[in-house]
Amino acid sequence: MKVIYSHSFYPVYTSDPAAEAGRIEAVMNALPAGTELIEAEPATEAQIALAHTIEHIEFVRQEGLYDIAALAAGGAIQAARLGLEAPAFGAIRPPGHHASGDSCWGFCYFNNMAVALLTLKDEGLIETAAILDFDLHYGDGNVNILDHSSWVTICNPTSRTRDRYLREVETFIEAHPADIIGISAGFDHHINDWGRLLLTQDYHAMGRMVINSARKNSGGCFAILEGGYNHDVLGQNAAALIDGLSPSS
Template sequence: MKFGYCERCLDHDTGPRHPESPDRLRAIRQALAEKHSVEYAVADPIDIERVLAVHDETYVDEFEEFCQDGGGDWDADTVASEDTWDAALTSAGIAEWAATAALDGADGRDTPFALGRPPGHHAVEDDAMGFCFFNNASVAAQSVIDRGLVDRVAIFDWDVHHGNGIQDICYDNEDIFYVSIHEDGLYPATGSIDETGAGEAEGTTMNIPFPPGTTQSGYLAALSAVIGPAFEAFDPGLILVSAGFDAHEHDPISRMRVSTEGYGLLAQQIRALSEDIGAGLGFVLEGGYGLDTLSSSVGMVHEVFDGYEPAPDDGEVSDTATDVLDRVRAQGFAGVTE
Protein backbone atom coordinates (compact mmCIF):
# COMPACT_ATOMS: atom_id res chain seq x y z
CA MET A 1 0.00 0.00 0.00
CA LYS A 2 0.95 3.63 -0.22
CA PHE A 3 0.40 5.58 2.99
CA GLY A 4 -0.44 9.26 3.25
CA TYR A 5 1.30 10.80 6.24
CA CYS A 6 2.53 14.12 7.60
CA GLU A 7 4.46 14.89 10.78
CA ARG A 8 2.10 17.80 11.38
CA CYS A 9 -0.51 15.30 12.61
CA LEU A 10 1.77 14.52 15.57
CA ASP A 11 1.44 18.12 16.76
CA HIS A 12 -2.19 17.60 17.80
CA ASP A 13 -1.51 17.38 21.54
CA THR A 14 -4.24 15.64 23.54
CA GLY A 15 -2.22 15.54 26.75
CA PRO A 16 -1.04 12.62 28.87
CA ARG A 17 -3.15 9.45 29.12
CA HIS A 18 -5.57 10.42 26.36
CA PRO A 19 -6.26 7.34 24.21
CA GLU A 20 -6.09 9.32 20.94
CA SER A 21 -2.42 10.26 21.15
CA PRO A 22 0.44 10.84 18.68
CA ASP A 23 1.79 7.46 19.76
CA ARG A 24 -0.88 5.84 17.59
CA LEU A 25 0.80 7.08 14.41
CA ARG A 26 4.26 6.39 15.79
CA ALA A 27 3.32 2.79 16.57
CA ILE A 28 1.90 2.28 13.08
CA ARG A 29 4.99 3.72 11.45
CA GLN A 30 7.26 1.57 13.58
CA ALA A 31 5.34 -1.57 12.67
CA LEU A 32 5.32 -0.69 8.98
CA ALA A 33 9.07 -0.16 9.07
CA GLU A 34 9.37 -3.92 9.52
CA LYS A 35 7.32 -4.62 6.38
CA HIS A 36 8.33 -4.71 2.74
CA SER A 37 7.28 -2.28 0.01
CA VAL A 38 6.03 0.50 2.28
CA GLU A 39 5.83 3.89 0.57
CA TYR A 40 4.70 7.25 1.94
CA ALA A 41 3.19 10.31 0.33
CA VAL A 42 3.07 13.70 2.03
CA ALA A 43 -0.27 15.42 1.52
CA ASP A 44 -0.98 19.14 1.85
CA PRO A 45 -3.56 20.56 4.28
CA ILE A 46 -6.98 20.64 2.68
CA ASP A 47 -8.44 23.82 1.21
CA ILE A 48 -10.81 25.29 3.79
CA GLU A 49 -13.54 25.50 1.12
CA ARG A 50 -13.56 21.70 0.99
CA VAL A 51 -14.18 21.59 4.75
CA LEU A 52 -16.98 24.15 4.46
CA ALA A 53 -18.69 21.95 1.88
CA VAL A 54 -19.68 19.60 4.72
CA HIS A 55 -19.21 21.63 7.94
CA ASP A 56 -21.06 24.70 9.22
CA GLU A 57 -19.00 27.87 8.80
CA THR A 58 -19.79 29.14 12.29
CA TYR A 59 -18.49 25.91 13.82
CA VAL A 60 -15.33 25.99 11.69
CA ASP A 61 -14.62 29.59 12.75
CA GLU A 62 -15.19 28.72 16.42
CA PHE A 63 -12.84 25.75 16.18
CA GLU A 64 -10.10 27.86 14.57
CA GLU A 65 -10.44 30.54 17.25
CA PHE A 66 -10.44 27.89 19.99
CA CYS A 67 -7.08 26.62 18.75
CA GLN A 68 -5.67 30.13 18.31
CA ASP A 69 -6.52 30.75 21.98
CA GLY A 70 -4.47 27.72 23.00
CA GLY A 71 -7.13 25.00 22.86
CA GLY A 72 -8.27 22.95 25.83
CA ASP A 73 -11.22 20.65 26.48
CA TRP A 74 -13.78 21.08 23.73
CA ASP A 75 -15.91 18.55 25.57
CA ALA A 76 -15.28 15.78 28.11
CA ASP A 77 -13.57 13.57 25.51
CA THR A 78 -12.38 15.87 22.76
CA VAL A 79 -9.20 17.89 23.34
CA ALA A 80 -7.46 20.48 21.18
CA SER A 81 -4.16 22.30 21.35
CA GLU A 82 -2.86 25.31 19.50
CA ASP A 83 -1.60 23.05 16.70
CA THR A 84 -4.79 21.02 16.35
CA TRP A 85 -6.20 23.35 13.68
CA ASP A 86 -3.30 22.66 11.31
CA ALA A 87 -3.30 18.96 12.19
CA ALA A 88 -7.03 18.69 11.44
CA LEU A 89 -6.65 20.42 8.08
CA THR A 90 -3.76 18.09 7.31
CA SER A 91 -5.65 14.97 8.39
CA ALA A 92 -8.53 15.91 6.10
CA GLY A 93 -6.02 16.68 3.34
CA ILE A 94 -4.51 13.22 3.65
CA ALA A 95 -7.98 11.68 3.36
CA GLU A 96 -8.62 13.77 0.25
CA TRP A 97 -5.28 12.56 -1.14
CA ALA A 98 -6.37 8.93 -0.61
CA ALA A 99 -9.68 9.46 -2.39
CA THR A 100 -8.03 11.28 -5.29
CA ALA A 101 -5.23 8.73 -5.64
CA ALA A 102 -7.73 5.87 -5.73
CA LEU A 103 -9.68 7.59 -8.50
CA ASP A 104 -6.43 8.24 -10.37
CA GLY A 105 -5.99 4.47 -10.58
CA ALA A 106 -3.81 3.69 -7.57
CA ASP A 107 -4.60 0.09 -6.68
CA GLY A 108 -2.93 -3.18 -5.78
CA ARG A 109 0.29 -2.43 -3.92
CA ASP A 110 -0.32 1.28 -4.45
CA THR A 111 -3.76 1.28 -2.80
CA PRO A 112 -3.88 4.50 -0.71
CA PHE A 113 -4.24 4.51 3.06
CA ALA A 114 -4.55 7.88 4.85
CA LEU A 115 -2.67 7.86 8.17
CA GLY A 116 -3.95 11.07 9.73
CA ARG A 117 -5.12 12.31 13.08
CA PRO A 118 -7.28 13.65 14.59
CA PRO A 119 -9.75 11.06 13.29
CA GLY A 120 -13.04 12.18 11.81
CA HIS A 121 -16.09 9.95 11.76
CA HIS A 122 -17.78 11.39 14.89
CA ALA A 123 -17.52 15.05 13.82
CA VAL A 124 -21.00 16.26 12.87
CA GLU A 125 -21.85 19.16 10.59
CA ASP A 126 -21.70 21.79 13.32
CA ASP A 127 -19.70 20.29 16.19
CA ALA A 128 -16.67 18.28 17.25
CA MET A 129 -17.07 15.15 19.35
CA GLY A 130 -15.54 11.75 20.02
CA PHE A 131 -11.92 12.91 19.45
CA CYS A 132 -12.93 14.24 15.99
CA PHE A 133 -13.00 17.80 14.56
CA PHE A 134 -13.30 17.54 10.76
CA ASN A 135 -15.10 14.59 9.24
CA ASN A 136 -12.22 13.38 7.09
CA ALA A 137 -14.01 10.68 5.08
CA SER A 138 -17.03 12.88 4.36
CA VAL A 139 -14.84 15.83 3.38
CA ALA A 140 -12.84 13.59 1.03
CA ALA A 141 -15.95 12.02 -0.50
CA GLN A 142 -17.65 15.36 -1.11
CA SER A 143 -14.44 16.84 -2.48
CA VAL A 144 -14.05 14.28 -5.26
CA ILE A 145 -17.75 14.56 -6.10
CA ASP A 146 -17.62 18.37 -6.22
CA ARG A 147 -14.52 18.28 -8.41
CA GLY A 148 -16.30 16.03 -10.90
CA LEU A 149 -13.95 13.10 -10.38
CA VAL A 150 -16.77 10.69 -9.55
CA ASP A 151 -20.56 10.71 -9.32
CA ARG A 152 -21.10 8.44 -6.30
CA VAL A 153 -19.01 7.36 -3.32
CA ALA A 154 -19.62 4.52 -0.86
CA ILE A 155 -18.16 4.73 2.65
CA PHE A 156 -17.72 1.51 4.63
CA ASP A 157 -17.06 2.21 8.31
CA TRP A 158 -15.72 -0.79 10.23
CA ASP A 159 -14.72 1.19 13.33
CA VAL A 160 -16.30 -0.33 16.46
CA HIS A 161 -18.19 2.91 17.12
CA HIS A 162 -20.99 4.19 14.93
CA GLY A 163 -19.81 7.02 12.69
CA ASN A 164 -22.63 9.33 13.68
CA GLY A 165 -20.87 12.26 12.05
CA ILE A 166 -20.67 10.64 8.62
CA GLN A 167 -24.32 9.66 8.92
CA ASP A 168 -25.29 13.17 10.05
CA ILE A 169 -23.51 14.79 7.12
CA CYS A 170 -24.55 12.30 4.44
CA TYR A 171 -28.04 11.32 5.59
CA ASP A 172 -29.84 13.30 2.87
CA ASN A 173 -27.08 13.04 0.25
CA GLU A 174 -28.10 10.58 -2.45
CA ASP A 175 -24.57 10.59 -3.91
CA ILE A 176 -22.95 8.98 -0.85
CA PHE A 177 -23.88 5.54 0.51
CA TYR A 178 -22.78 5.12 4.14
CA VAL A 179 -22.53 1.71 5.82
CA SER A 180 -21.48 1.22 9.44
CA ILE A 181 -20.80 -2.00 11.32
CA HIS A 182 -20.57 -1.12 15.01
CA GLU A 183 -21.04 -2.49 18.50
CA ASP A 184 -24.62 -2.03 19.56
CA GLY A 185 -25.03 0.40 22.47
CA LEU A 186 -21.46 1.65 22.44
CA TYR A 187 -20.64 5.38 22.18
CA PRO A 188 -22.31 7.43 20.78
CA ALA A 189 -25.38 5.14 21.03
CA THR A 190 -26.59 5.94 17.51
CA GLY A 191 -26.88 3.90 14.34
CA SER A 192 -30.15 2.00 14.53
CA ILE A 193 -31.12 -0.40 11.76
CA ASP A 194 -34.13 1.73 10.82
CA GLU A 195 -31.95 4.81 10.14
CA THR A 196 -31.67 4.43 6.36
CA GLY A 197 -31.47 7.95 4.90
CA ALA A 198 -33.86 10.80 4.22
CA GLY A 199 -35.72 12.17 1.21
CA GLU A 200 -34.14 11.26 -2.12
CA ALA A 201 -31.34 9.60 -0.13
CA GLU A 202 -33.64 7.04 1.49
CA GLY A 203 -31.84 3.70 1.27
CA THR A 204 -28.31 5.12 1.19
CA THR A 205 -27.54 4.67 4.90
CA MET A 206 -27.11 1.16 6.28
CA ASN A 207 -26.46 0.43 9.95
CA ILE A 208 -25.41 -2.99 11.23
CA PRO A 209 -25.32 -2.78 15.05
CA PHE A 210 -23.83 -6.13 16.03
CA PRO A 211 -23.99 -7.33 19.63
CA PRO A 212 -20.85 -7.40 21.80
CA GLY A 213 -18.75 -10.47 21.15
CA THR A 214 -19.32 -10.61 17.40
CA THR A 215 -16.31 -12.04 15.57
CA GLN A 216 -14.99 -11.44 12.08
CA SER A 217 -17.35 -14.20 10.91
CA GLY A 218 -20.25 -11.80 11.41
CA TYR A 219 -18.41 -8.96 9.69
CA LEU A 220 -17.54 -11.12 6.69
CA ALA A 221 -21.13 -12.35 6.47
CA ALA A 222 -22.34 -8.74 6.49
CA LEU A 223 -20.04 -7.89 3.60
CA SER A 224 -21.19 -10.80 1.47
CA ALA A 225 -24.89 -10.79 2.39
CA VAL A 226 -25.91 -7.12 2.58
CA ILE A 227 -23.06 -4.65 2.03
CA GLY A 228 -21.76 -6.15 -1.21
CA PRO A 229 -25.18 -6.39 -2.91
CA ALA A 230 -26.12 -2.88 -1.75
CA PHE A 231 -22.87 -1.40 -3.06
CA GLU A 232 -23.26 -3.24 -6.36
CA ALA A 233 -26.74 -1.75 -6.78
CA PHE A 234 -25.52 1.73 -5.83
CA ASP A 235 -22.60 1.41 -8.30
CA PRO A 236 -20.11 3.85 -6.72
CA GLY A 237 -16.99 4.96 -8.51
CA LEU A 238 -15.10 5.00 -5.20
CA ILE A 239 -15.21 3.04 -1.95
CA LEU A 240 -13.64 4.64 1.11
CA VAL A 241 -13.06 2.49 4.17
CA SER A 242 -13.31 4.39 7.45
CA ALA A 243 -10.78 2.05 8.99
CA GLY A 244 -10.94 1.97 12.75
CA PHE A 245 -9.29 -1.00 14.41
CA ASP A 246 -10.97 -0.84 17.81
CA ALA A 247 -13.19 -3.86 17.11
CA HIS A 248 -10.05 -5.93 17.66
CA GLU A 249 -10.45 -8.70 20.21
CA HIS A 250 -7.71 -7.15 22.36
CA ASP A 251 -8.62 -3.47 22.01
CA PRO A 252 -9.03 -1.91 25.48
CA ILE A 253 -12.31 -0.06 24.89
CA SER A 254 -14.57 -2.50 23.02
CA ARG A 255 -16.03 -5.98 23.39
CA MET A 256 -15.94 -7.14 19.79
CA ARG A 257 -13.82 -10.11 18.73
CA VAL A 258 -12.19 -9.34 15.38
CA SER A 259 -8.70 -10.83 15.16
CA THR A 260 -5.68 -9.35 13.40
CA GLU A 261 -6.07 -12.02 10.74
CA GLY A 262 -9.75 -11.06 10.58
CA TYR A 263 -8.85 -7.54 9.50
CA GLY A 264 -6.82 -9.10 6.72
CA LEU A 265 -9.88 -11.03 5.60
CA LEU A 266 -12.00 -7.88 5.68
CA ALA A 267 -9.42 -6.06 3.55
CA GLN A 268 -9.29 -8.97 1.14
CA GLN A 269 -13.07 -9.04 0.78
CA ILE A 270 -13.53 -5.29 0.33
CA ARG A 271 -10.73 -5.31 -2.27
CA ALA A 272 -12.51 -8.08 -4.18
CA LEU A 273 -15.79 -6.14 -3.97
CA SER A 274 -14.21 -2.94 -5.30
CA GLU A 275 -12.69 -4.88 -8.20
CA ASP A 276 -16.01 -6.58 -8.99
CA ILE A 277 -17.87 -3.28 -9.28
CA GLY A 278 -14.99 -1.36 -10.87
CA ALA A 279 -14.62 1.16 -8.03
CA GLY A 280 -11.49 2.81 -6.72
CA LEU A 281 -10.56 1.90 -3.15
CA GLY A 282 -8.96 3.95 -0.39
CA PHE A 283 -8.61 3.70 3.39
CA VAL A 284 -8.88 6.45 6.02
CA LEU A 285 -7.67 5.81 9.57
CA GLU A 286 -10.24 6.22 12.34
CA GLY A 287 -9.98 4.61 15.81
CA GLY A 288 -7.95 1.87 17.44
CA TYR A 289 -6.42 2.50 20.85
CA GLY A 290 -4.33 -0.51 21.75
CA LEU A 291 -1.01 0.39 20.17
CA ASP A 292 0.01 -3.20 19.49
CA THR A 293 -3.35 -4.24 18.05
CA LEU A 294 -3.68 -1.05 16.01
CA SER A 295 -0.22 -1.28 14.48
CA SER A 296 -0.40 -5.02 13.79
CA SER A 297 -3.83 -4.66 12.17
CA VAL A 298 -2.76 -1.82 9.87
CA GLY A 299 0.29 -3.93 9.05
CA MET A 300 -1.98 -6.87 8.23
CA VAL A 301 -4.09 -4.78 5.84
CA HIS A 302 -0.88 -3.64 4.15
CA GLU A 303 0.36 -7.21 3.82
CA VAL A 304 -2.87 -8.30 2.15
CA PHE A 305 -2.33 -5.68 -0.54
CA ASP A 306 1.29 -6.84 -0.79
CA GLY A 307 0.19 -10.39 -1.61
CA TYR A 308 -0.37 -12.06 1.77
CA GLU A 309 -3.22 -14.59 1.95
CA PRO A 310 -4.86 -14.53 5.39
CA ALA A 311 -5.97 -17.82 6.89
CA PRO A 312 -9.58 -18.64 5.98
CA ASP A 313 -12.15 -17.92 8.65
CA ASP A 314 -13.52 -21.13 10.13
CA GLY A 315 -15.86 -19.55 12.69
CA GLU A 316 -19.63 -19.55 12.71
CA VAL A 317 -21.89 -16.53 12.52
CA SER A 318 -23.70 -16.25 15.84
CA ASP A 319 -27.47 -16.43 16.00
CA THR A 320 -27.59 -12.88 17.34
CA ALA A 321 -25.49 -11.54 14.45
CA THR A 322 -27.64 -13.47 11.98
CA ASP A 323 -30.74 -11.87 13.47
CA VAL A 324 -29.23 -8.41 12.92
CA LEU A 325 -28.49 -9.20 9.28
CA ASP A 326 -32.04 -10.49 8.77
CA ARG A 327 -33.38 -7.21 10.17
CA VAL A 328 -31.10 -5.23 7.84
CA ARG A 329 -32.35 -7.21 4.84
CA ALA A 330 -35.92 -6.40 5.85
CA GLN A 331 -35.26 -2.68 5.33
CA GLY A 332 -35.58 -3.15 1.58
CA PHE A 333 -32.19 -1.89 0.36
CA ALA A 334 -31.76 -2.01 -3.42
CA GLY A 335 -29.93 -5.17 -4.44
CA VAL A 336 -30.36 -6.87 -1.06
CA THR A 337 -32.71 -9.82 -1.02
CA GLU A 338 -34.45 -11.19 2.08
Protein backbone atom coordinates (compact mmCIF):
# COMPACT_ATOMS: atom_id res chain seq x y z
CA MET A 1 0.00 0.00 0.00
CA LYS A 2 1.07 3.58 -0.63
CA VAL A 3 1.45 5.71 2.50
CA ILE A 4 1.75 9.48 2.33
CA TYR A 5 4.01 10.96 4.99
CA SER A 6 6.62 13.64 5.60
CA HIS A 7 9.40 14.14 8.11
CA SER A 8 7.87 17.60 8.51
CA PHE A 9 5.08 15.88 10.48
CA TYR A 10 7.55 14.66 13.10
CA PRO A 11 8.45 17.88 14.99
CA VAL A 12 6.20 19.22 17.76
CA TYR A 13 4.20 22.16 16.38
CA THR A 14 1.88 22.94 19.33
CA SER A 15 1.37 21.67 22.89
CA ASP A 16 -1.69 19.54 22.07
CA PRO A 17 -1.67 15.69 22.09
CA ALA A 18 -1.93 15.45 18.30
CA ALA A 19 1.45 17.22 18.06
CA GLU A 20 3.17 15.16 20.73
CA ALA A 21 6.62 13.88 19.87
CA GLY A 22 6.70 10.29 18.62
CA ARG A 23 3.15 10.10 17.28
CA ILE A 24 3.94 9.83 13.58
CA GLU A 25 7.00 7.73 14.34
CA ALA A 26 4.75 5.21 16.11
CA VAL A 27 2.77 4.78 12.89
CA MET A 28 5.73 4.75 10.55
CA ASN A 29 7.66 2.21 12.62
CA ALA A 30 4.77 -0.26 12.46
CA LEU A 31 4.03 -0.11 8.73
CA PRO A 32 3.70 -3.52 7.07
CA ALA A 33 6.50 -4.81 4.87
CA GLY A 34 6.21 -3.68 1.27
CA THR A 35 4.70 -0.29 2.09
CA GLU A 36 5.55 2.34 -0.51
CA LEU A 37 6.24 5.76 1.02
CA ILE A 38 5.25 8.93 -0.81
CA GLU A 39 6.31 12.40 0.31
CA ALA A 40 3.40 14.69 1.14
CA GLU A 41 2.95 17.87 -0.88
CA PRO A 42 1.03 20.88 0.47
CA ALA A 43 -2.47 21.73 -0.68
CA THR A 44 -2.80 24.98 -2.55
CA GLU A 45 -4.71 27.82 -0.95
CA ALA A 46 -7.35 27.42 -3.68
CA GLN A 47 -7.85 23.77 -2.69
CA ILE A 48 -8.10 24.68 0.98
CA ALA A 49 -10.61 27.40 0.10
CA LEU A 50 -12.96 24.76 -1.29
CA ALA A 51 -13.65 23.85 2.35
CA HIS A 52 -12.74 26.98 4.33
CA THR A 53 -13.40 30.69 4.35
CA ILE A 54 -10.57 33.10 3.60
CA GLU A 55 -10.98 34.42 7.16
CA HIS A 56 -10.36 30.97 8.61
CA ILE A 57 -7.35 30.39 6.38
CA GLU A 58 -5.89 33.71 7.59
CA PHE A 59 -6.58 32.71 11.21
CA VAL A 60 -4.57 29.51 10.77
CA ARG A 61 -1.81 31.50 9.10
CA GLN A 62 -1.70 33.99 11.98
CA GLU A 63 -1.43 31.09 14.43
CA GLY A 64 1.75 30.06 12.64
CA LEU A 65 0.25 26.71 11.61
CA TYR A 66 -0.57 27.27 7.95
CA ASP A 67 2.38 25.38 6.49
CA ILE A 68 1.96 22.20 8.54
CA ALA A 69 -1.85 22.26 8.16
CA ALA A 70 -1.60 22.79 4.39
CA LEU A 71 0.87 19.90 4.17
CA ALA A 72 -1.57 17.60 5.99
CA ALA A 73 -4.41 18.68 3.71
CA GLY A 74 -2.24 18.08 0.68
CA GLY A 75 -1.32 14.63 1.94
CA ALA A 76 -5.02 13.86 2.24
CA ILE A 77 -5.60 14.93 -1.36
CA GLN A 78 -2.78 12.65 -2.48
CA ALA A 79 -4.22 9.72 -0.51
CA ALA A 80 -7.66 10.31 -2.01
CA ARG A 81 -6.33 10.56 -5.57
CA LEU A 82 -4.26 7.40 -5.15
CA GLY A 83 -7.25 5.74 -3.51
CA LEU A 84 -9.17 5.91 -6.77
CA GLU A 85 -6.76 3.29 -8.13
CA ALA A 86 -5.77 1.35 -4.99
CA PRO A 87 -6.20 1.89 -1.23
CA ALA A 88 -3.89 4.51 0.29
CA PHE A 89 -3.20 5.82 3.80
CA GLY A 90 -2.25 9.33 4.87
CA ALA A 91 0.05 9.33 7.91
CA ILE A 92 -0.57 13.04 8.33
CA ARG A 93 -1.04 15.62 11.04
CA PRO A 94 -2.54 17.90 12.23
CA PRO A 95 -5.80 15.92 12.09
CA GLY A 96 -8.81 17.62 10.56
CA HIS A 97 -12.27 16.28 11.34
CA HIS A 98 -13.07 19.00 13.92
CA ALA A 99 -12.33 21.81 11.48
CA SER A 100 -15.45 23.48 10.08
CA GLY A 101 -15.58 25.98 7.25
CA ASP A 102 -14.94 29.00 9.44
CA SER A 103 -13.74 27.57 12.75
CA CYS A 104 -11.80 24.73 14.32
CA TRP A 105 -11.05 22.98 17.60
CA GLY A 106 -9.88 19.59 18.86
CA PHE A 107 -6.27 19.83 17.59
CA CYS A 108 -7.53 20.43 14.01
CA TYR A 109 -6.96 23.42 11.70
CA PHE A 110 -7.92 22.52 8.12
CA ASN A 111 -10.39 19.74 7.41
CA ASN A 112 -8.20 17.25 5.55
CA MET A 113 -11.07 14.97 4.55
CA ALA A 114 -13.23 17.79 3.25
CA VAL A 115 -10.39 19.40 1.32
CA ALA A 116 -9.55 16.03 -0.28
CA LEU A 117 -13.09 15.10 -1.30
CA LEU A 118 -14.00 18.59 -2.48
CA THR A 119 -10.84 18.68 -4.58
CA LEU A 120 -11.69 15.37 -6.24
CA LYS A 121 -15.25 16.54 -6.82
CA ASP A 122 -14.05 19.87 -8.22
CA GLU A 123 -11.75 18.03 -10.63
CA GLY A 124 -14.59 15.81 -11.81
CA LEU A 125 -12.94 12.64 -10.49
CA ILE A 126 -15.87 11.55 -8.32
CA GLU A 127 -19.62 11.97 -8.24
CA THR A 128 -20.34 10.40 -4.84
CA ALA A 129 -18.43 9.84 -1.61
CA ALA A 130 -18.96 8.14 1.74
CA ILE A 131 -17.07 8.93 4.94
CA LEU A 132 -16.53 6.45 7.76
CA ASP A 133 -15.31 8.38 10.80
CA PHE A 134 -14.46 5.86 13.51
CA ASP A 135 -12.62 8.33 15.73
CA LEU A 136 -13.79 8.39 19.35
CA HIS A 137 -14.98 11.97 18.93
CA TYR A 138 -17.81 13.05 16.64
CA GLY A 139 -16.43 14.52 13.43
CA ASP A 140 -18.41 17.75 13.57
CA GLY A 141 -16.19 19.45 11.00
CA ASN A 142 -16.79 16.74 8.41
CA VAL A 143 -20.51 17.05 9.04
CA ASN A 144 -20.60 20.86 9.06
CA ILE A 145 -18.79 21.14 5.73
CA LEU A 146 -20.07 18.12 3.83
CA ASP A 147 -23.28 16.72 5.30
CA HIS A 148 -25.49 19.23 3.46
CA SER A 149 -24.15 17.94 0.14
CA SER A 150 -26.35 15.36 -1.57
CA TRP A 151 -23.30 13.52 -2.93
CA VAL A 152 -21.75 12.76 0.47
CA THR A 153 -22.91 10.40 3.24
CA ILE A 154 -21.23 10.28 6.64
CA CYS A 155 -21.15 7.71 9.44
CA ASN A 156 -19.94 8.48 12.96
CA PRO A 157 -20.71 5.19 14.74
CA THR A 158 -22.33 5.62 18.15
CA SER A 159 -22.82 2.06 19.40
CA ARG A 160 -21.33 1.35 22.81
CA THR A 161 -20.47 -2.32 22.42
CA ARG A 162 -17.91 -3.78 20.01
CA ASP A 163 -20.32 -6.08 18.22
CA ARG A 164 -22.96 -3.42 17.69
CA TYR A 165 -20.31 -0.90 16.65
CA LEU A 166 -18.96 -3.19 13.94
CA ARG A 167 -22.47 -4.05 12.77
CA GLU A 168 -23.29 -0.35 12.56
CA VAL A 169 -20.22 0.23 10.39
CA GLU A 170 -21.03 -2.75 8.17
CA THR A 171 -24.64 -1.63 7.73
CA PHE A 172 -23.54 1.86 6.70
CA ILE A 173 -20.91 0.63 4.27
CA GLU A 174 -23.30 -1.80 2.60
CA ALA A 175 -26.09 0.77 2.34
CA HIS A 176 -24.01 3.59 0.83
CA PRO A 177 -22.10 2.60 -2.31
CA ALA A 178 -19.91 5.45 -3.54
CA ASP A 179 -17.21 6.36 -6.01
CA ILE A 180 -14.84 6.68 -3.08
CA ILE A 181 -14.93 5.85 0.63
CA GLY A 182 -12.81 8.03 2.89
CA ILE A 183 -11.94 6.88 6.39
CA SER A 184 -11.31 9.46 9.09
CA ALA A 185 -9.09 7.05 10.99
CA GLY A 186 -8.95 8.00 14.64
CA PHE A 187 -7.62 5.20 16.82
CA ASP A 188 -8.57 6.68 20.20
CA HIS A 189 -11.54 4.28 20.50
CA HIS A 190 -9.05 1.47 21.19
CA ILE A 191 -9.31 -0.51 24.40
CA ASN A 192 -5.97 0.95 25.52
CA ASP A 193 -6.71 4.53 24.47
CA TRP A 194 -9.26 7.09 25.61
CA GLY A 195 -12.34 5.26 24.29
CA ARG A 196 -11.63 1.78 25.73
CA LEU A 197 -13.92 -0.01 23.27
CA LEU A 198 -12.31 -1.48 20.15
CA LEU A 199 -9.61 -4.10 19.68
CA THR A 200 -6.77 -3.90 17.20
CA GLN A 201 -8.41 -6.60 15.08
CA ASP A 202 -11.51 -4.42 14.72
CA TYR A 203 -9.58 -1.89 12.63
CA HIS A 204 -8.56 -4.70 10.31
CA ALA A 205 -12.20 -5.80 10.09
CA MET A 206 -13.41 -2.30 9.22
CA GLY A 207 -10.69 -2.01 6.59
CA ARG A 208 -11.95 -5.23 4.98
CA MET A 209 -15.51 -3.92 5.00
CA VAL A 210 -14.42 -0.78 3.19
CA ILE A 211 -12.28 -2.39 0.51
CA ASN A 212 -14.87 -5.10 -0.13
CA SER A 213 -17.49 -2.41 -0.72
CA ALA A 214 -15.12 -0.44 -2.95
CA ARG A 215 -14.42 -3.54 -5.04
CA LYS A 216 -18.10 -4.43 -5.28
CA ASN A 217 -19.04 -0.96 -6.46
CA SER A 218 -15.97 -0.33 -8.65
CA GLY A 219 -14.98 2.53 -6.38
CA GLY A 220 -11.91 3.65 -4.48
CA CYS A 221 -10.99 4.04 -0.82
CA PHE A 222 -8.44 5.75 1.38
CA ALA A 223 -7.80 6.57 5.03
CA ILE A 224 -6.20 9.50 6.81
CA LEU A 225 -4.98 9.73 10.38
CA GLU A 226 -7.14 11.58 12.89
CA GLY A 227 -6.97 10.74 16.63
CA GLY A 228 -5.12 8.08 18.61
CA TYR A 229 -2.88 9.07 21.49
CA ASN A 230 -1.42 5.96 23.09
CA HIS A 231 1.79 5.55 21.13
CA ASP A 232 2.23 2.03 22.46
CA VAL A 233 -0.77 0.84 20.41
CA LEU A 234 -1.23 3.51 17.76
CA GLY A 235 1.18 1.95 15.29
CA GLN A 236 -0.25 -1.54 15.51
CA ASN A 237 -3.78 -0.19 15.12
CA ALA A 238 -2.85 1.80 12.02
CA ALA A 239 -1.04 -1.23 10.63
CA ALA A 240 -4.14 -3.37 11.23
CA LEU A 241 -6.29 -0.92 9.25
CA ILE A 242 -3.73 -0.75 6.45
CA ASP A 243 -3.54 -4.53 6.30
CA GLY A 244 -7.32 -4.76 6.22
CA LEU A 245 -7.51 -2.29 3.35
CA SER A 246 -4.80 -4.02 1.37
CA PRO A 247 -6.11 -5.85 -1.70
CA SER A 248 -3.87 -8.87 -1.04
CA SER A 249 -4.91 -9.21 2.61
